[in-house]
Amino acid sequence: MGPLGPMPAQPRRQREWPGIVNSFPMRFALLPPVLGFALLCSTGTVVSADTNYIPVPAIATSKNDGSDFGLIVPLLVTGPDGYLEHLIAPMFVYNTIVGPRATFNWFRYEPGGRELRFIASYAQKIERELTFSYTDPALSNGRYSLNFGASFFKNATARFFGIGPDTTVSDQTNYTAREIRANWKFGVHVNEVTQIAVAQRYRDIGLQRGATSLPFTVEEFPTVPGIDGAKILGQRVSFFYDTRNNLITPTDGMQVTVFAELNLNFQESVNPTYSRYEFEFKKLLPSESKRQILVVRADIQATVGTNVPFYEQSSLGGQNNLRGYGVSRFIDKNLVSASIEERLHVLRTKLFGVTADFEVAPFLDSGQVFSDYTNVSFKSYRMTPGMGFRGIVRPNVVGRVDYGYSHEGGAVFAGLDFPF
Numbered sequence: 270m271g272p273l274g275p276m277p278a279q280p281r282r283q284r285e286w287p288g289i290v291n292s293f294p295m296r297f298a299l300l301p302p303v304l305g306f307a308l309l310c311s312t313g314t315v316v317s318a319d320t321n322y323i324p325v326p327a328i329a330t331s332k333n334d335g336s337d338f339g340l341i342v343p344l345l346v347t348g349p350d351g352y353l354e355h356l357i358a359p360m361f362v363y364n365t366i367v368g369p370r371a372t373f374n375w376f377r378y379e380p381g382g383r384e385l386r387f388i389a390s391y392a393q394k395i396e397r398e399l400t401f402s403y404t405d406p407a408l409s410n411g412r413y414s415l416n417f418g419a420s421f422f423k424n425a426t427a428r429f430f431g432i433g434p435d436t437t438v439s440d441q442t443n444y445t446a447r448e449i450r451a452n453w454k455f456g457v458h459v460n461e462v463t464q465i466a467v468a469q470r471y472r473d474i475g476l477q478r479g480a481t482s483l484p485f486t487v488e489e490f491p492t493v494p495g496i497d498g499a500k501i502l503g504q505r506v507s508f509f510y511d512t513r514n515n516l517i518t519p520t521d522g523m524q525v526t527v528f529a530e531l532n533l534n535f536q537e538s539v540n541p542t543y544s545r546y547e548f549e550f551k552k553l554l555p556s557e558s559k560r561q562i563l564v565v566r567a568d569i570q571a572t573v574g575t576n577v578p579f580y581e582q583s584s585l586g587g588q589n590n591l592r593g594y595g596v597s598r599f600i601d602k603n604l605v606s607a608s609i610e611e612r613l614h615v616l617r618t619k620l621f622g623v624t625a626d627f628e629v630a631p632f633l634d635s636g637q638v639f640s641d642y643t644n645v646s647f648k649s650y651r652m653t654p655g656m657g658f659r660g661i662v663r664p665n666v667v668g669r670v671d672y673g674y675s676h677e678g679g680a681v682f683a684g685l686d687f688p689f
Contacts, residue, residue, distance in 0.1 A: 319347045321623075327362050332595040332680040334426045335366035347623060353665050354378055366480050367425055368393035378665040381407040382516045386418075395425035395445055395480050406516065414456035414464065423447050425480035431490065432579060432600055434637050434649035438677055443479035444486035446580070448472065456509070464509040472501040474580065495578025498536060505530040513553065517686060518663050520559045523552040534578065543574025543581075551689055560614040565607075566689040568636075572602040583638055585651065588682035589689065591634045593653025593675030599638045605645070606636025608689060610657070623662055630657035632688075634673065651675070657688075 322344045330336040339362025346355035356376040363369050370392040377385040383405045390398040402418030425445045430436040449472075456466030475498040478485050487496055506529055513522035526549040534541045547570045554563040568590070570583040579600055585591040586598030590606050610632035617626045635652045639645055655673035669684050 319349070321345045321347075327360060329683060330681055333428050335364050337362040337364050337370075339363055339370075345623060352378075353623060353662050356666065364392065366394075367396045370396065372398075381405070381411075383407075384665070392425075395477075396423050398422040412458055414458065414466070415454070416468075417453040419449075419451040421449050423477075427479065427486075428483075428595060428597065429486045429490065429493075429579065429600075430598065432493065432582070432640075434599055434601065434639055436599065441483055442486040442489045443481045443483035445477040445479045447475045447477055449474075454505075454507075456507075462510060462512045464507075464511070466505075466507045466509065468505040468507065470501075470503045470505070472499070472503070474499055474501075474578075493579050494576045495580055499578045499581070500535040501532055501578075501581065502535070503530055503532040515664055517665060518661055518667055519553055520562055521553050521555050523550070525550055532581070534576075537576050540575045543572060543577045545581075546571045546573075562612040564610045564612060564687075564689065566609075568604065568606045570604040571642075577602065585636050585638055586680075588671065588684045591636055591651055591653050591675075592632070592655055592671050592673030592682055592688070593634070593679050594651070594673070594677060595680055598677075599651070601638035601640055603640070603642060604636065604638050606634070608632060608634045610688070612659070626659075626661040626663065628657075628659040628661070630659060630669075630671075631655070632657060632671070632673075653679075655679075659687075 322342055324340060324342045327337060327339045327341045339360065341358055341360045344355070344357040345353060346357075348354045354377070356374070356378075358374040360372040360374065361369070362372075370390060372388065372390040375385075375387045379385075384403070386400065386402045388398060388400040390396070398420070400418070400420040400422070402416070402420075404416045406414045408415045423445055427444050427446045429442050429444065430438075430440040450470070452468065452470040454466050454468035456464045458464050474495075476487050476496060478487075490496060508525075508527045510525040511522070513519035513524055526547065528545075528547050530545045532543050532545065534543075547568070549566070549568045551564070551566045554565075555561070572582055580597075582600050582602050583604035584597040584600045585604060585606060586594035587596035590608065591598070610630050612628050612630045615627050615629055617624065619625070631654075633652065633654050635650060637645070637650045639649070653673040653675045655671060657669055657671040660668040667684075667686050669687070671682050671684070671688065673680055673682075
């Protein structure tokens with residue numbers, strides 16, 4: 270088989286606010302893998318020359334979020350060049366924890382990497398969501414980048430095991446994270462591969478009783494910082510060095526991200542300020558044909574301050590690191606982690622006007638959290654091997670399902686992008 274064809278060059282885009290405990294569930298993330306499967310296997314229904322809808326069953330399971338059974342009806346609108354311009358996806362599922370849920374998803378993709386997202390969701394039990402975001406990585410002919418967004422949601426299946434690297438499964442508790450978030454980021458491209466950015470975020474979070482039968486976090490951990498909620502304003506300065514050859518679906522290059530962030534918790538009267546820092550390195554090493562791509566990542570995070578809410582500290586576990594554990598399984602002020610993944614191209618096909626690539630990706634994640642750097646010990650270092658399955662509609666959409674194994678039984682995650 271010959272090498273993969275060239276992909277259009279895209280401006281660079283960075284993931285926002287890495288490292289913070291993510292109490293928002295990735296339930297819409299089951300759509301892209303299902304969509305990829307549908308593109309490969311279903312007969313589809315053509316609405317017009319450039320518009321297709323593909324009703325498919327939605328079946329998914331998550332370590333923390335229960336199982337989903339239902340139907341998705343993705344509507345794909347492509348341009349004359351065959352690239353995706355709109356993805357509209359109403360979805361109705363029954364979840365084993367929160368009951369019936371209706372969701373409307375709209376993604377708009379524009380030239381230059383601009384992207385608009387809107388998601389609205391309502392579940393019978395507790396959960397709600399309203400999310401909007403806009404990204405322009407090449408504002409003013411590529412001189413600047415701009416991101417902004419806001420969201421309101423309730424996640425009724427959030428988990429907390431306590432703080433530290435040695436918490437056990439028996440410590441598991443549940444709460445509903447009721448959150449309001451808003452953020453913006455403005456970046457200046459120093460050159461084609463370097464960006465300096467300033468950003469600001471607001472996070473209003475309260476802890477309410479969850480939807481599971483597990484003990485209530487507020488009752489089991491009454492003295493943990495942040496247990497009474499928080500109202501946080503964060504200011505960040507970031508440095509990005511990015512030589513990757515594509516915005517969302519890179520096959521070559523490297524990325525270095527460094528940030529410093531100062532936060533103020535308006536709800537905390539004693540020691541309300543704290544700071545956070547991160548250094549992250551990613552490198553893609555493709556074969557000559559780009560059908561095999563070795564990807565490595567290293568990440569170091571540090572938090573300085575007292576009374577830092579637990580959901581603002583570094584965490585391991587979830588869809589992007591230590592994938593054998595549930596979301597935010599381990600939490601502490603500091604973190605070191607490393608991952609390696611081999612992305613193996615298995616198929617490229619064109620169905621219903623959309624060119625789709627499919628990959629398998631064996632991986633190994635590792636890392637640990639700790640209170641300070643004098644307490645780092647390999648005794649608490651965790652490793653989770655696993656396998657990923659990817660469906661890609663270039664240059665805008667990546668759908669994935671990853672299974673990671675751990676001593677706690679492993680976990681399955683889906684996502685709207687690569688884990689790193």
